[in-house]
Amino acid sequence: MGSVDGGGSGGVVAPTRRPRDRKAQIVDAAAELFARNGFGAVGIDEIGAAVGVTGPAIYRHFRSKDALLATIIEQSVALVDEVTRQAFDDDGADDDGGGEAGRERDDRDGHLHRAVVATIGAVLGQPALLGTYLRERPALGAEAAAPFVPAERAIRRRWQAAMGHAHPDVDGARAGLRQDAVIGAVNAAALARRDLAEAPLTALLADSAMAVIAAPVRAATPEPERAWSVPRSRRQEILRAALDLFEHRGFGGVGMDEIGEAAGTSGPAIYRQYDSKADILVDAFEEAGQRVAVGVDEALRESGSAADALGRLARSYATVALESTALITVTEREGLSLPDAERPRIERRARAIRDGWAAVATELRPDLAPVEVRLLVRTAFPLVNGAARGSRRRWAADELAGAAEAWILGDQK
Structure with a gap:
């Protein structure tokens, strides 16, 4: 765009100048x-x-x-x-x-x-x-x-x-995990559309962050030995290969031929299992939603109290996030890449999962307004996700579950 010089230049259009910033x-x-x-x-x-x-x-x-x-x-x-x-x-x-x-x-x-x-x-x-x-x-x-x-x-x-x-009692490795968890949750709150003014939002996030930092150190829960697992189907092999690529390069940065090569087949052969690349992404959201929803259902059905339910919810989600890092990372990031026709159904399941958490959190945090409870619940998932990436220590699931519980409960001194 140019600007008209009205200072005696006879209406000559001045050249566009590049803004200094x-x-x-x-x-x-x-x-x-x-x-x-x-x-x-x-x-x-x-x-x-x-x-x-x-x-x-x-x-x-x-x-x-x-x-x-x-x-x-x-x-x-x-x-x-x-x-x-x-x-x-x-x-x-x-x-x-x-x-x-x-x-x-x-x-x-x-x-x-x-x-x-x-x-x-x-x-x-x-x-x-x-x-x-x-x-x-x-x-x-x-x-x-x-x-x-x-x-x-x-x-x-x-x-x-x-x-x-x-x-x-918080050693360097645990401090690093808690730092990653808090930053992931705070950034998710900042990126989300907020109904809280900055001052109360900062106070709420700081309270939960301090609770995560000060959470008691948990001993690692012994994991059962897994001598055998069900072999993956061809469709599952393709999904896993695609998830690894989507995690590191994004859904839009990966082609079907690359997925085929990573899965040990050709791009065209993938179409025997999936109609499109978007179909692979929908399958990922289906798997993630089912796995997380099962954990929520079990926690709410088997718990004897709200505190027990929160512990079960947190442990279940931390386990999924650590066992399936690529799956959780991709489904956390790529919601906008879903086909329009699939998005409402997948969002309904995600909302039902959050509602289960919110029902528990509301009972445990009567001091908070509903909008504050919803924010803490929504950001508890990226809190776990961010710290789960790259964490392979035996105690990681227990630490992440404790961090998620502390995030919801706040600094109750």
């Missing part, structure tokens, strides 16, 4: 798209259209879409690095240097609480930036990630040190 506009627009749709499903033309330029014009600022992603992730790391550094460096602001052990623990928790609130503020302020980080960071190559890996490690060390200082 065009690069920042591109980063913001791309982050929104990547967080919502995934890197693989977003084309350069779509990013350009979001900022009012052609796709190729993006390359004046970034040499490739991969370079744009690296910039977004680097900015998200820098944001959290700055926030946590300031929060944790403000050490002992309320400490007079004396006092007994109880006062010292209160000071430690207060220091940790300030850092939690500051981090929540950063996430609420830039949800797409952090959402892109959580979704796409694992796919970034080592060379592209090298500039900000030291900052990532510093962030994790700060949190682990602060958690260990306030709660000595």
Whole structure:
């Protein structure tokens, strides 16, 4: 677009000037798209259209879409690095240097609480930036990630040190898992359409985050030996291969030929099992919904109290998330990729699952408004999902179940 110069130039159209903040506009627009749709499903033309330029014009600022992603992730790391550094460096602001052990623990928790609130503020302020980080960071190559890996490690060390200082029984591995869980839940709350103002939302999230951080350490529950399992059908083999690809590259970034190759067959042969790539995705949502719904039904049917039911719900979901990471990751991210005709039915099942959790949470949290209960329930699933990815420790299921329970129950001191 041009502008008319009315200052004696005889109506000559001035050349379009590139806004000084065009690069920042591109980063913001791309982050929104990547967080919502995934890197693989977003084309350069779509990013350009979001900022009012052609796709190729993006390359004046970034040499490739991969370079744009690296910039977004680097900015998200820098944001959290700055926030946590300031929060944790403000050490002992309320400490007079004396006092007994109880006062010292209160000071430690207060220091940790300030850092939690500051981090929540950063996430609420830039949800797409952090959402892109959580979704796409694992796919970034080592060379592209090298500039900000030291900052990532510093962030994790700060949190682990602060958690260990306030709660000595929480070791570094558990602190890392709890950090991942909280960030996943907070970012999900930030990305969702919210009915809460920022101040009460921050207070609610901080209360639940502190409860997760302080949750008692649980011993690992012995897992039964599995000497045999039912062999997978050809259809199941294709679904598993597709899920692995969808998890790392997004539904839109994978073709049928690639799925066929990963499954040890040809792309055309897949059509004997599935009508389309979308049909594979629907099958994934069906399997995930059935597995989670069975756990909800059993928990509600077999529990002797609301507290018992919450424990069973949390343990059941944590087990599914750890056993089927790709399945849960894909179904968490790819709802917008479902065919329009299938989406209402799948959403009804998801709503029924959330309603089961909400009925239990409402009884346990009479202090909360219905909208607050719904938010905690909705974000309990990404809390587990984010920490489950890459976690293979024996105690992970127990820790994740405890984290989900603590998230719902809050910091009941």
